Amino acid sequence: MSVPLTVSGAEKLKAELHRLKTVDRPNVIAAIAEARSHGDLSENAEYDAAKERQGFIEGRIAEVEGKLSNAQIIDPKTLDADGRIVFGATVDLEDVEAGKQVTYQIVGDDEADLKAGMISVNSPIARALIGKYAGDVAEVQAPGGIREYEVVDVRYI
Incomplete structure (x- = not known):
């Protein structure tokens, strides 16, 4: 199943993968070697911690590559x-009730960051917005009930 990603989201994942392979992996291998040099592995907390970290790093490498x-x-x-x-559009919205304007970009799950104005394509608000045009009103089921957002502008930036 293909996963949608914006260009910037893909770049961030590629940078993370590069760091995992060129910095984190060699560091943990060195830590394992160092801990191993301390002798008895059965009671070696540093070795156990380094092996656990290695498992996490290798798992994350596989996840990002996938x-x-x-x-x-x-x-x-x-x-x-x-x-x-x-997907990928940047949307200016007005909360009809509060009269407050917000701007969101619709991105993939891995890129979502509400503080940065990036919402997951799978979020309730994005699902309500997909397919709408400027001037349309989207109804979103929020924890406090239905909220209405008027689409002020749609940009592809």
């Missing part, structure tokens, strides 16, 4: 969706 190999990388700048909200 995500990248299944990634459908989308460059929002090249989207031609005629003003429709799609």
